[in-house]
Amino acid sequence: MLVHICCSVDSHYFLRELHKAYPNENLVGFFYNPNIHPKEEYDLRLQDVKRSCNMLNIELIEGDYNLTSWLNEVKGLEDAKEKGDRCNVCFDTRLLKTAQLAKKLNINKFTTTLLSSPMKEQHILYSQGDIIAKSNNLEFIKINVRANGGVNKQNELAKADNLYRQNYCGCQFALKQQREKQNRFSLELVSNIGHQILPGSIEARTKVFAKRDLLEKNGNGYIITQQENLVWRTLNGKLLHKKEVIPSYILARSTSKKNVKSGKITWAKPKLNNFYQIFQTQLSNMDTKDKIYFLENKEYIYKTDSNVLIGFSQKDDSIFLDINTINFFFNTNYKNTSQCIKNPPDYIKEIHLRQGLCGIESINPIIIIDSKMPHDIIINIQSIFQNERIYVLFEETNHIPLK
Numbered sequence: 001m002l003v004h005i006c007c008s009v010d011s012h013y014f015l016r017e018l019h020k021a022y023p024n025e026n027l028v029g030f031f032y033n034p035n036i037h038p039k040e041e042y043d044l045r046l047q048d049v050k051r052s053c054n055m056l057n058i059e060l061i062e063g064d065y066n067l068t069s070w071l072n073e074v075k076g077l078e079d080a081k082e083k084g085d086r087c088n089v090c091f092d093t094r095l096l097k098t099a100q101l102a103k104k105l106n107i108n109k110f111t112t113t114l115l116s117s118p119m120k121e122q123h124i125l126y127s128q129g130d131i132i133a134k135s136n137n138l139e140f141i142k143i144n145v146r147a148n149g150g151v152n153k154q155n156e157l158a159k160a161d162n163l164y165r166q167n168y169c170g171c172q173f174a175l176k177q178q179r180e181k182q183n184r185f186s187l188e189l190v191s192n193i194g195h196q197i198l199p200g201s202i203e204a205r206t207k208v209f210a211k212r213d214l215l216e217k218n219g220n221g222y223i224i225t226q227q228e229n230l231v232w233r234t235l236n237g238k239l240l241h242k243k244e245v246i247p248s249y250i251l252a253r254s255t256s257k258k259n260v261k262s263g264k265i266t267w268a269k270p271k272l273n274n275f276y277q278i279f280q281t282q283l284s285n286m287d288t289k290d291k292i293y294f295l296e297n298k299e300y301i302y303k304t305d306s307n308v309l310i311g312f313s314q315k316d317d318s319i320f321l322d323i324n325t326i327n328f329f330f331n332t333n334y335k336n337t338s339q340c341i342k343n344p345p346d347y348i349k350e351i352h353l354r355q356g357l358c359g360i361e362s363i364n365p366i367i368i369i370d371s372k373m374p375h376d377i378i379i380n381i382q383s384i385f386q387n388e389r390i391y392v393l394f395e396e397t398n399h400i401p402l403k
Helices: 008-021 039-056 067-073 085-104 122-135 150-160 172-181 202-217 275-283 288-304 323-330 337-342 347-358
Strands: 002-005 028-031 059-062 109-112 222-241 244-246 248-250 257-261 265-268 310-313 319-322 366-369 378-395
Touching: 002 008, 002 085, 008 039, 008 150, 028 039, 039 059, 039 202, 067 085, 085 109, 085 122, 109 122, 202 222, 202 378, 222 248, 248 337, 275 288, 275 347, 288 323, 319 323, 323 347, 323 366, 337 366, 347 366
Parallel strands: 002 028, 002 109, 028 059, 319 366
Antiparallel strands: 222 244, 222 378, 248 366, 257 378, 265 310, 310 319
């Protein structure tokens, strides 16, 4: 039997129940979901389905990912509500492809894990499956795994087996509608120009589940959980001096500003009480002796190098750093802010610097510019802060089961 698979959460429980109902059938999975957007989300879901199928000892076939073709299929239905006409076309597209593959493989039965999703209209899937099956001389298998607490069992199994539990159906249109209803920004539809991995991003989730897979491969214990975080994104930023744009790079968790004037900028060398906090990422892999040497050297340079200065706006809470100073703090060799944008520092390094300069809860702008300027900068920053549930993985040192 060929089984169209939409995601691991739906398929993991569905395939187990399907095997119980049809113990003599050889189940073959087919991951075909050109609706999923963006591609990074598609790749993450596919990887999790592969893991699930390996756990269940089920062969998996991957279909083509052709978003353009799918967009043409649903053209004119972009604003249709979820569970409406756009979803019906999406079902048809995937079920038809599954039926065509079944015929090619000489398999006479097919079904879909979409039947297990509480977000889908089961009776519509039954009807569409039957129509497609009849036109291809196949049998569409209808099974209701939602009944008798099936949805709760599915969710419990997904948590127990540490599956990736996505927070939207898949397509960009449903995502946009869902986020608008929640009065939230669609973080999944934006990415950092320099590919910096930010909390709450698909890239961050991918990193977590890749580590899960590695730990499992090495036989190490771990715990995956979700935590509520206030995440940040800068959507755009622009600095002006005498109506000309100044190249700049805006550090993490800088709040919005609209046409704010810096006034005079005082470049100074404030006393920094905790160098360890600023450099803790760079110190993490050093032994104690090297840490002491590194910190003493950094403190000496900070005190004696007249080029390492921090700029304070006299009319605003914005802080300025030039390229020379940011290279000092990050141990980098940036020539200009353009290089910062294309190859940004690690997010956590930016957070550590913010903590050291302004405090752990600060959100005032910290702005890197190519060279020190004395006054009259106009600051425009559009940023957002919103609550997100993010995946966090804790590796176990040793596992002590409760008695």
